[in-house]
Amino acid sequence: MIIQTNCLRRYASLVGSLALIVASTAHGATSADLVGQVAPLAKATQQGMVPSADERLREELKVLLLDMIESGAFGSPSPANIDLAIDAPRQRISSLGVLVDSSGSEAARNGLRVLGTTPGGSAQRMGLQSGDLITAVNGSGLSGLGESEAGMAQAAVILREKVDGAGNDPLRFDVVRNGKAMVVSGVVASTWIPAVHLRLGDGFAVASADNRVAGSAEAQDGCGRVSIFDVAPRQQSLHAATLISIDGRRSPFGGQTSFRLSAGTHVLTVAERIESRYLPFNDRLRNSNTSEPYKTLTIHVAANTTYLLAAKLNQDRRNEWRDGAYWEPVIWKETSESCTP
Incomplete structure (x- = not known):
């Protein structure tokens, strides 16, 4: 599990952004049609022509929306009847950049085992390393917590909550490395994304x-x-x-x-x-x-x-x-x- 906050909300925000996209899909656009529209953007990028943020967002949304419609993510209604409004406040996106073993309660019996870190990410800068066993975060123990309702280690849920709520405050990790207890700490890198007010469909x-x-x-x-x-x-x-x-x-x-x-x-x-x-x-x-x-x-x-x-x-x-x-x-x-x- 990569600890990165609000990724689902960010995904939803991308899906619902432009009524233009809905118009194209609702009026019979096919996969080939949309791929044909995205291809010029890819070619322009390859030729060194940097697309604007608006162009990138529009094209990526077309592909994402088409994939969701074809996979049934919107349920049974036809594209013409899909109606999705997304309103979200300005929010902070925080990323610890650590991969931990959250496969179940047994894997996290004594804490969360670090499987890897993102190069240059917050976890690596703090000093977390592959093989470390995280036993506590900001004083909250991570051992013996069992499984969450989703079947993953509850310790991973606690870790995510701590990262989400850290803001500009430092996080303190109690770690066991090669049998020796130690502490690593630091501030998690974060980025603010603007408030969202998006509409999908008529x-x-x-x-x-x-x-x-x-x-x-x-x-x-x-x-x-x-x-x-x-x-x-x-x-x-x-x-x-x-x-x-x-x-x-x-x-x-x-x-x-x-x-x-x-x-x-x-x-x-x-x-x-x-x-x-x-x-x-x-x-x-x-x-x-x-x-x-x-x-x-x-x-x-x-x-x-x-x-x-x-x-x-x-x-x-x-x-x-x-x-x-x-x-x-x-x-x-x-x-x-x-x-x-």
Whole structure:
């Protein structure tokens, strides 16, 4: 495992950046078409003509997006119905540059074994070497921690969290090298990437005045959006949520994180996706709560407004798994954004 923070979010940010790309794929562009568009860029590079950052991003996004569509990453909807909105704050990308054996609890019984370091990277500059056994980071022990839910060593999860949260503060590693205990320390190199506000597709109208539940308010002119893209701040006990239905209607939601709604009142059916490490009970108890697996939230959608949906962890009731009292769906942020395609 290479310890590098936020790589998944960075990957998602790349995927969702340009509506231009969606237009080409949604109107019948094939793999050959896109490869044909990328080839001139590669040729220009070979001839010493350096492409601009904008050109590089556009071409790389075309290839990445095509690969994701063909691999089924967006689920069953056709490319014309893919709707993805990505909003992410400015963020720090930190890279320790160390490869450790995170294959399971047995491999990390006594700590994390260093398999290699990136030449010139932070780990190498600090003095970490292949063969070192990292037993603690900033005073947190890494031995005997077992496996994470993903089946990897929990020690590697702790190491990643420490790197993510280090900022400009130094990291201290307790290391065993050739049977001798020692300490290495240093600051992890990091880079700031700008805030992201990207749109993929023209949007998919999943709810309108024609499919309201009984008792809903009359529709207003215009439309707004509900987004489940996960940028909710954990320090505010806000976590990812999944949209199950809108006004009682289940649509092919696979691959969507943004949903266009007519202005007016709508009823959302929501499921929580709170990470297990934030909960005091295990997933067996969590999943046994079949009587109330989902919760509803009624919202009044204003025209040209995007509503960010999340699952709020109720800290004062976080142990109450039986009735799902530990969480509730909330709109945690509203932003002004045009809804028209």
